[in-house]
Amino acid sequence: MTQVLPIDAVLPDIMAALVLKPNAVVVAPPGAGKTTRVAPAILDQPWCNGAVWLLSPRRLAARGAAERIAEEMGEAVGGRVGYATRLDSKQSAATRLLVMTPGLFRNRILADPELHGVSAVLFDEVHERSLDGDFALALAIDAQQGLRDDLRLVAMSATLDGVRFGALLGNAPVVKSEGKIWPLDLRHIGRRAEDRLEASVLAAVRHALADEAEGDMLAFLPGAADIERAATAVEDARLPLAVHRLHGQIDPALQRKALVRDLDGRRKLILATSIAETSLTIDGVRIVIDAGLSRRPRFDKAAGIARLVTERASQASATQRAGRAARQGSGVAYRLWEAAATAGMPPFDPPEIHENDLMPVVLDCASWGIVDPRQLGWLDPPSPAAISEAKTRLQAIGALAGDGRITAHGKALAAIPLPVPLAHMLLDAARAGEAEMAGRLAVLLTEPGLGGRGVDVEARLGRWRGQRNERSEG
CATH class of the missing domain: 1.20.120 (Four Helix Bundle (Hemerythrin (Met), subunit A))
Structure with a gap:
């Protein structure tokens, strides 16, 4: 039997909103089920005669969402549910629900502004404010207004930006799901400035092992090199953990392995970039370790190229990360900064x-x-x-x-x-x-x-x- 998720209670409201108006905004906290439940529900609507496209901000999340939706429908990916990213896809003539990245959507709408055969486009995690995501939404709104007044657009967010997105979408109704609230314990354990990041992560992992008798761990680090150094430190310490890396450079098979429980029943430590902040739930995670740092693109006007820079994470990002520990039950988040330092972090990530x-x-x-x-x-x-x-x-x-x-x-x-x-x-x-x-x-x-x-x-x-x-x- 399919697990009941908080979003299920408001699915009738979302479907009713899309009958009255062509657009809607869905606000639901992480873990509520908006990524995997809203798009399949739209497929069953009388007005939905074509495909439903679900835009997910990252390749890993797009593939994972398609796999989870197909699993819940009792099917294999590539049938009614498929995915398409820049270097990987599984779809067929039978595919009606297609998960893709905003960048790929941009290619498709530029080639076919009328979006022939598409009944609805859903924009997941719009609060992340990626350039590709913002631009994809802008193009879709323009196509709807000029060419396709029957096209449905749904913006889905984990934060309370619903009113602004509702106004952008022609005063679209905003449907909120409260979600399931599990207890979350925030522990600010700090970090000495002279310590290397991997040493601080190792200390936090030891701390969590001593304090928490069960539950997998998810540690957030800014980049792939930081993850590799931290993984080496933990593996050299021979702790009773199965260590996984999770970032965009990891092979898809290893990415999938990081998202599911260990087949041998071992506790896991998943070392991840911000790729794991939102979208799909990682099964079994009850402990989060947050370095409080992010890698973001910044355009260098002098060089004419974009560079990745390491900066303090935003308060909104830190909240998202901590919440990963309490998606399936009570959890704990260890933060590698003092509690007073949170107020000095930027409130939100700047729009790209x-x-x-x-x-x-x-x-x-x-x-x-x-x-x-x-x-x-x-x-x-x-x-x-x-x-x-x-x-x-x-x-x-x-x-x-x-x-x-x-x-x-x-x-x-x-x-x-x-x-x-x-x-x-x-x-x-x-x-x-x-x-x-x-x-x-x-x-x-x-x-x-x-x-x-x-x-x-x-x-x-x-x-x-x-x-x-x-x-x-x-």
């Missing part, structure tokens, strides 16, 4: 639209037929200065004409699912007869960790050719 390179947004808008991206419906519009700078760089590579309209070269760039500079490199290389090598370089530069983490690109290419696993061959 204020931090990222806008070249792809400006180019895609030009492909959409809009010279000024601010004409679209944004929760937070991009700044005129950032738009102007992006236009200047796009004109320099021949992607935009002087009046801001897209050129033939720009249309070719927009059709390639890569960052604009890499797409430009790919087309230039193709003209020089080096398309295959350029394609390999583009994949290597957009898939961190593929072929290793060194700065020697030639060495990484060589190691990649020799790798035989699901990720390297995807």
